[in-house]
Amino acid sequence: MDVTGLGKTYKVPVREAGLKAALKSLVRREHREVHAVSDLSFSIERGEMVGFLGPNGAGKTTTLKMLSGLLHPSSGQARVLGYEPYRRDRNFLAQITLVMGNRNQLQWDLPVVDSFEMNRAIFGIARPDFEATRDELIDLLEIGHLVTKPVRNLSLGERMKAEICGSLLHRPQVLFLDEPTIGLDVTMQKRIRTFLAEYNARYGATVMLTSHYMADVTALCKRVIVIHHGKLLYDGPLSELAERFETSKTIGVTLAEPDRDLSGYGEVVAVDGARVTLRVSRAEASTVAARLLADLQPTDLTIEDPPIDDVIERVFATPDEPGSAQPTGKQRG
Template sequence: MPRASALCQADVFMPTVDVLELRKVFKVPVRETGLRNSLRSLFRREHRMVHAVRGVSFSLEPGEIVGFLGPNGAGKTTTLKMLSGLLYPDGGEAHVLGFRPERREAEFLRRVALIMGNRNSLQWDLPVADSLELRRAIYEVDRVDFEVRKAAYTEMLDVGELLTKPVRNLSLGERMKVEILASLVPHPQVLFLDEPTIGLDITMQKRIREFVATYAADTGASVLLTSHYMADVTALAERVIVIHHGNILFDGNLAGLSDRFTAHKTIVVAVAGELGPLAHLGRVVEQNSFKAILEVSRDEIATVAARLLADYSVTDLSIEDPPIEDVIEQAFAIGEAQEAEEAGEAHP
């Protein structure tokens, strides 16, 4: 039956995460400084509404790893918590694996995982293996599956020696690795990673990245990842969503991000012989007699490159996007400016 098969296909390609106009407002008490004000607030407390998420929409496909970027307080964690069923949204709708997260059905909670860096969800005083066993029981993971996955992940994360130690005796990096191990043993199909590598050294960061990438590739799980380490994002995600003050500024691939937010590219050129003055071609970032770095506007890249090739005997020439950190910084700055402009229009 063609109709049925078409439906099946539609099902396969259904997004795992589908978010429409999601909102969250927090009521925060206003605390003023000083004893007198503190005493006054005992009787009359003032509140302020903080719009943490102001209507974000996006969707994730199965197997997709997406970087979720934004400065502190942009609404990343709030969004992740709403999608994992921890916070009740104040507006909009989210579907994760076809479930409404805020209903917190057991089946939904079994199939998603939220991992937060620098936080501990394991039993502090128990050996890691006991915590894993507890997790297995709560998530109703089949015994055989559990042992197989535990063995495989233990090896991949190199945590074999840690399983018999109490969690409180582990270092930050070790704790994060067993945290990830425990969260993935139930085989979640959607992973929300909130700063999973925060505070970890480079080797540990790399190991965790590799593990996440392998897990997503093997299981087809969707991953939404926030991180302040751009290396995490560039290594794992092709697509990024940039959020600022609760609004989505950008949703697309990483290359598109720099196209959108920076008007420049960088040309690095090396020549045999002597370089003349280059200021007329673009902004000179660095120059010595045989090598230069130029910042050139995107429209003129081809022309400038051709000029350089024609004028000098070029030994090496590369055209690069600006470093991703700079692009992100630029994106946040533009977001800030846009907002100021809108606020200005609202209150002339």
């Protein structure tokens, strides 16, 4: 998958509030250009699982829609499996899948298996292949007892598993997953995660995943692409994300004698009995740790990056100025 300078600009009508403005807009409509995505470049190797991160409205869905052929890019070029997605070549569409967590594509009133049957016909899957894949997926997702029920009778999590099963019957090579675990409980999220990892390992499929749950991303993706205000902010290993954007580290110390004031060493984030958590700047982390060890002889001391959720929050807090964005140029493939 190769994306070069991809951009999407929407033209949206604008008018001020009030009746007068409404009437005026009937006669002469003013438009404003909204750059949902601009100058996005990256490439993804076959079989890679990439987390696609960004706050709401960052342009994630727009990008996924361009890559799956639903939207015509305003600028730049995308190539997926060698095809230009917007042409919607049947051979291209037969090898991809798009799953959106907040929308369902199974037939609401029909039993799940009937929707699967429709997909068999639509994708032209040979009957024996279809049955083998279907049974395998049903087994992996543990939905054997659900598939004869109408979709409307399923819970959100059950429906999502059925959705994912239905979207993979044609064994797509490329999976675009937009919030596949949204609204699901932790157990269900975990099960879907395990399944996706299994699918990726089994079929070598490329996966591009957006999720608000960082646990999804940390469990599945070694690499993340972060966009903000439609622009590329970071592309590289998940593990280096903290290094680039996080200016602090967390030091946890377990003291031999509790109730000591450590505010002289750094910002005290939490105190839990003898366990104290400090936030210190990255550059000073090792010096502070050495001082703590020398001064207090703690029974335990750890230096960690802050939780990934905090890192992400910090990344998105980056002001939207051209100079502040730091695309890494670390593009592989």
